[in-house]
Amino acid sequence: MRTRLRSAIVALLAAGALVAAPTAAGAAGHTPSAYNSDLAELRASIAQYHNTDHAMADGYLPPEEGTLLDACFTLPDAGMGVHWADWSLYDTTAEVGAPELLVYEPMRNGGLRLVAVEYIVPQAEWDAEHDDPPMLFDRVMQVVAPPGTAPFYALHAWVFKHNPWGMHADFNPDVTCEHWEG
Numbered sequence: 001m002r003t004r005l006r007s008a009i010v011a012l013l014a015a016g017a018l019v020a021a022p023t024a025a026g027a028a029g030h031t032p033s034a035y036n037s038d039l040a041e042l043r044a045s046i047a048q049y050h051n052t053d054h055a056m057a058d059g060y061l062p063p064e065e066g067t068l069l070d071a072c073f074t075l076p077d078a079g080m081g082v083h084w085a086d087w088s089l090y091d092t093t094a095e096v097g098a099p100e101l102l103v104y105e106p107m108r109n110g111g112l113r114l115v116a117v118e119y120i121v122p123q124a125e126w127d128a129e130h131d132d133p134p135m136l137f138d139r140v141m142q143v144v145a146p147p148g149t150a151p152f153y154a155l156h157a158w159v160f161k162h163n164p165w166g167m168h169a170d171f172n173p174d175v176t177c178e179h180w181e182g
Helices: 002-027 032-050 052-057 123-129
Strands: 073-075 078-085 101-106 112-122 142-144 152-157
Touching (some): 078 112, 112 123, 123 152
Antiparallel strands (some): 078 101, 101 112, 112 152
């Protein structure tokens, strides 16, 4: 009797897991394999930008002196890095293989190491056409409103440096601006 009861409970749990698994994976819209495929697509599409000469040749430019991006963004316990922008991509689309910003960590030797990307979408233009915020990698992009700048939606992806705070966190405790000379 006990063996049959235990077998029935195991069978019910297994059946429940099989029914719940597709629902949980599909609830966010992406399966883990689709999410990983998107990350792989991103890595492949920007791999050449480890070399900043290639980034510049394709339209990504270092921050202009005196602009909002002319900084290495940091917190007391984490950094973000230096943002190079391709402003031709700044529109109401967010495409995995075409991030608007490349994020570089300044290195001790004066070079820059590509560590992440940031997707940005102008909030006013997006909201005029859509009821919900933009999504990428099954994540809702968050509104950022720096002083003196029109609000925009943003999402990071730390594809070339592990982030203990998460793949899509804004800051990374393993990134430093200690060597920034800008």
